[in-house]
Each structure stands twice: as C-alpha cells, then as structure tokens.
Amino acid sequence: MDTIPKQTLMRLPNYYNFIKGLQNSGIRNISSPAIAKELNLNEVQVRKDLAAVSQIGGKPKMGFDIGELLNSLEHCLGYDNVNDAVLVGAGQLGRALLTYKGFETYGMRIIAAFDTDEGIIGTEISGKRVFPADSLFDLCPRLKVHIGIITVQDSCAQGVCDKLVKSGILAVWNFAPVHLTVPDHILVRNENMAVSLAVLSKHLKEKMISGDVPEGEV
Amino acid sequence: MDTIPKQTLMRLPNYYNFIKGLQNSGIRNISSPAIAKELNLNEVQVRKDLAAVSQIGGKPKMGFDIGELLNSLEHCLGYDNVNDAVLVGAGQLGRALLTYKGFETYGMRIIAAFDTDEGIIGTEISGKRVFPADSLFDLCPRLKVHIGIITVQDSCAQGVCDKLVKSGILAVWNFAPVHLTVPDHILVRNENMAVSLAVLSKHLKEKMISGDVPEGEV
DNA sequence: ATTTTATCAGTAAAAAAATATTGATTGGAG
DNA sequence: CTCCAATCAATATTTTTTTACTGATAAAAT
The missing domain is CATH 3.40.50.720 (NAD(P)-binding Rossmann-like Domain)
Known part of the structure; x- marks a missing residue:
C-alpha cells in the first residue's frame, strides 16, 4: 500500500468501530453500500478507502470479509503494536x-x-x-x-x-x-x-438553521 | 460570511487557542506568517482562513488585531451562545x-x-x-x-x-x-x-520511519 | 443454463483545498 | 519625503479528494 490519503486515514477509525460492532453480532460480510448508508458516506468512497488499506478486495454480491477487513484496519492503524x-x-x-x-x-x-x-x-x-x-x-x-x-x-x-x-x-x-x-x-x-463540545453544538445549530428538525420543538 | 470550508472550520480551534494565549501575554497584533510558523501551516492558508471568519482583515506590517480576531472566532465557533x-x-x-x-x-x-x-x-x-x-x-x-x-x-x-x-x-x-x-x-x-491515542502513536511511528528523530535513542 | 441483480474495480470527471504568484498597502528607516 | 521591507488581498495554478461512470463478476432466481 502506498501512502494513504489523510482524509481517508481520518475515516478509518469510524470504519473500524462500525465493523467491529458487526463482528460482535456474528455477521461475516459487509458491502460498501451498507457501510456507506450507516456512516453517511458515499458508496464509492467507502470502497476506495477500503481498497487503500486492504488490497484483498471484496466480492460482488457478498461484499467484504469482516475479519479480513478488521485485520487490515488494525494493521493500518497500528493497533497491533504495543x-x-x-x-x-x-x-x-x-x-x-x-x-x-x-x-x-x-x-x-x-x-x-x-x-x-x-x-x-x-x-x-x-x-x-x-x-x-x-x-x-x-x-x-x-x-x-x-x-x-x-x-x-x-x-x-x-x-x-x-x-x-x-x-x-x-x-x-x-x-x-x-x-x-x-x-x-x-x-x-x-x-x-x-x-469539541462547542463544535458539536455549532454543528447542531447549523443543522437546525438549515431546517431539518422533525418535531416543532426547538 | 458565506459557508466556511469544513477543513477551515477544523483549524479554527487551533487558531483560537493559540491567539487566546497571545492575548494573555498582552500582545495586540499577530501576522499570518507568524501564526503559520507556530502552527506549522501555510502562511496563505492562514490568511484565507482568517479572511473567511473575520472580514475586517489585517493591515500590512501590523498583521491582525487579536481582540478582533478572537471575537470573530468566538462568534464563528458559536462560543458566544450558552x-x-x-x-x-x-x-x-x-x-x-x-x-x-x-x-x-x-x-x-x-x-x-x-x-x-x-x-x-x-x-x-x-x-x-x-x-x-x-x-x-x-x-x-x-x-x-x-x-x-x-x-x-x-x-x-x-x-x-x-x-x-x-x-x-x-x-x-x-x-x-x-x-x-x-x-x-x-x-x-x-x-x-x-x-485517538493509537492514531497519535501511529503518526509517531511514521515520523520515526521517515527518519527525523534527532538523538540516536529510539 | 440463462438471466437478473447486487456489487466490485478501475478510469474519468468534478469539486474542493492547498499552494504559489502578483500587485497593492502601510509603517518605519534613511 | 522617498524608499524599503513586511504583510495583506486577490487571482491563478497545482494538488488532493470526492463523486460519477463504465464494464466485469459472482451469487441468486428463473
């Protein structure tokens, strides 16, 4: 793997957490569209990000092997060194x-x-x-x-x-x-x-202004 | 100010912390090259970032007014709302x-x-x-x-x-x-x-591999 | 066995961001 | 008062990142 884009690196922990959770639920495979939907990302982007770390790739109709993916992510994030x-x-x-x-x-x-x-x-x-x-x-x-x-x-x-x-x-x-x-x-x-908390609050405010809060209670 | 770039927004807290520190030291003005140097950023980028939030602008030879800048950053980050x-x-x-x-x-x-x-x-x-x-x-x-x-x-x-x-x-x-x-x-x-800690460690390792540790102790 | 559908991979285009360049402005030095 | 160095602002270029598109592949359905 040659140099991983910075932005990709920043998304890696999110993938890791999500996929780790799936593993604990006993799921074996996951497709990029499924990941994209859950993490609010673009399907293609997910695939590219994963390609950048794993080089094993997924299979059509099946998606990626979760175990393989976690290994790659762990290695890439350096979790496997003490x-x-x-x-x-x-x-x-x-x-x-x-x-x-x-x-x-x-x-x-x-x-x-x-x-x-x-x-x-x-x-x-x-x-x-x-x-x-x-x-x-x-x-x-x-x-x-x-x-x-x-x-x-x-x-x-x-x-x-x-x-x-x-x-x-x-x-x-x-x-x-x-x-x-x-x-x-x-x-x-x-x-x-x-x-961190202030930025979260700021984001929330922006979201509320752009107007997609469901109930009328603001 | 129209929509601030995401990456800029993420740098804002760094500017804020740094400039706040200067204010406490009694300094009144700061130039973008000076900020850039301290925060390891590009001088032009700093100027653009600041322009995106402050619209008052700085003066040649003097730089930006710290009080003004902090106000703008606070407002932009939403620190001024409880x-x-x-x-x-x-x-x-x-x-x-x-x-x-x-x-x-x-x-x-x-x-x-x-x-x-x-x-x-x-x-x-x-x-x-x-x-x-x-x-x-x-x-x-x-x-x-x-x-x-x-x-x-x-x-x-x-x-x-x-x-x-x-x-x-x-x-x-x-x-x-x-x-x-x-x-x-x-x-x-x-x-x-x-x-967060793992990522920091990962970055450190990358840096050590690319080889710019001073003393011979690794 | 063939078709269908979901999904992948690779390339191409578009968008966004970072950096470089150029000219203008201003405070201070001579 | 004029010139110089520092710095800003605006525009242009390059790089990076994201999104879109096209064809290929493999499991499931007919």
Whole structure:
C-alpha cells in the first residue's frame, strides 16, 4: 500500500468501530453500500478507502470479509503494536484516563503517572503507580516511553511539556486548552474537550438553521 | 460570511487557542506568517482562513488585531451562545467531565447527570445533581436540552442513545467505543480515546520511519 | 443454463483545498 | 519625503479528494 490519503486515514477509525460492532453480532460480510448508508458516506468512497488499506478486495454480491477487513484496519492503524505512554497530572481527568479500559483493546498502555501533589505520589491508580513529577527525567528514558499525556492545569501545561520533551518524549497528547510550543520534531495532538463540545453544538445549530428538525420543538 | 470550508472550520480551534494565549501575554497584533510558523501551516492558508471568519482583515506590517480576531472566532465557533448538555453515566470519565472547568470558557454547560447506580443517584458532582436514568424522558424536554453526552459502558451505549433520542436530544457526544445507530436527523460525534491515542502513536511511528528523530535513542 | 441483480474495480470527471504568484498597502528607516 | 521591507488581498495554478461512470463478476432466481 502506498501512502494513504489523510482524509481517508481520518475515516478509518469510524470504519473500524462500525465493523467491529458487526463482528460482535456474528455477521461475516459487509458491502460498501451498507457501510456507506450507516456512516453517511458515499458508496464509492467507502470502497476506495477500503481498497487503500486492504488490497484483498471484496466480492460482488457478498461484499467484504469482516475479519479480513478488521485485520487490515488494525494493521493500518497500528493497533497491533504495543505502545506505552506516561501521564502527567493525576487529577480527575488523569484518573479517568488511567482507569479507562479501552486502551488495551488498541494495544495502548499507560504505564505510569506523574504528579506534584505529595498526597497522591506513591499511591496507585488502577494499578499504575504515581511518581513525583521530577522523576520524569529519570524514568522516561529508562522505560523507553515516547508518548506523554498532559492532563494538568492550563498554567502548568507548557512547563510539563518542556519537561516531557527533555525526557525524550516524542509525541504529546495534550488535554490542556492551551497552545504548546515545542521543537519541530515533536508531535502534538490537542484534545480540547470544551472545543469539541462547542463544535458539536455549532454543528447542531447549523443543522437546525438549515431546517431539518422533525418535531416543532426547538 | 458565506459557508466556511469544513477543513477551515477544523483549524479554527487551533487558531483560537493559540491567539487566546497571545492575548494573555498582552500582545495586540499577530501576522499570518507568524501564526503559520507556530502552527506549522501555510502562511496563505492562514490568511484565507482568517479572511473567511473575520472580514475586517489585517493591515500590512501590523498583521491582525487579536481582540478582533478572537471575537470573530468566538462568534464563528458559536462560543458566544450558552449551550446546555446532559451527561449519562457518572463513572470515572463522566465525573471527570462534570468536574472539568474548561467548558464554561466556551459557553458550554453540563447541567445534569444521569445514572442507574442507586448509590450515586441523588448525590451531587461538582454542583450537578445525578438523576435516575429514567427521568431523562421527563427532564430533557423540560430543560430544553439538545445535547447528550454518553459516558456509559460499551454495552449500554446504544440503549442510552435510544433513550436520549426519545427524550428529544438532537446531538450526541459519544465516548463509548461503539458505533451508534441513530435516526438521520441526529448528530453523532464519536470520541474514542483509545483510537485517538493509537492514531497519535501511529503518526509517531511514521515520523520515526521517515527518519527525523534527532538523538540516536529510539 | 440463462438471466437478473447486487456489487466490485478501475478510469474519468468534478469539486474542493492547498499552494504559489502578483500587485497593492502601510509603517518605519534613511 | 522617498524608499524599503513586511504583510495583506486577490487571482491563478497545482494538488488532493470526492463523486460519477463504465464494464466485469459472482451469487441468486428463473
């Protein structure tokens, strides 16, 4: 497979979730029109997206083999490699992530947490030990971790980010709603909860204006 | 302003975060090349994006006025309307969202939570009351809420979603890693934490293969 | 066995987005 | 006051992505 289009890559998780669900229902095959309908996409687009990842192809009248498809998607999304991450900021959100079961399904693992609060340093959350923030420099290289998750307060985020970078982290998943300045070779993914919700709301509003709400209650 | 391109809309939050940060530092103007550099975008693209939302424009040698820009972005993203949402599933993640301070900055508010666990029904989390799941039907219409947040276990997600739809919800923010089937007029936004992390990891791996890691430690 | 229908794959066309180019405008330097 | 460098705006070009079309294939129906 040569380079997959960016937009396609962004749709892949949707395909994966949907198809995974089908598998659990015991279904063995699925056609692109069927996928397209459920995911509100174009039938041809679905076929092309799938072709870009799977190269085995589907059969007329039968569609694609679900098992095959999932394998291809997993491989393409890199779910089949184990990957470790560390988390900084064991507050409410940090704890939620530490407790979150879903990661393992996708081969991801948060192996340790860091915080400055003396009260929680040394405790365990969902089996993961909480270390003092300063031990980042020491532990990250030793554990060969390359992904850092930032769930600290806005005001500390840049400082924590700098520390992570110094510790050899290469990718950052940032939950603080601030812009992080990083060296060029560092990958940053911003997860701004508030923005996500606001954007959803914005979309809803647009939809309501363009007028396809059923009942008269707005 | 006529219809803003989808891709532009997706970049808007990044601009907003970055520029907001500048404002807090007391800076008054910013040029598109400067923004482009920081956000790793094309200078012209930034200018076009900003033109699509602001229509006031910038001045040569000075760039854009930050206050003006923020107003336009806020308006465009709908941050200036108060919007209410309800949350179903007061588990670890649900509680994290209920506690999350960031929403109010963007005019969003979670006004109530729902759960089936007798132990937490009736309690308050961060000032929000937890109601029994069945009262959704009653409360949602009364509160005129149109956004529902799903933070329940995978197996319950579809059921909860159906209930929300029945209660008059129009948009769903789904944190369960499953595909939700909904009527056409319902907007679904999937937030799959595990996938997000996996995708970040995937990107990192690609970057490492294409070979621009500085030190020899991989 | 032949026809029908659903579906796939590959190519072509259209649309959308990103990038490059050119000329205009403005604040400051000489 | 004139020139220069920075930056904007508008138009043009290229690239990417989406959609449309055509013919092929295979299961099911006649």
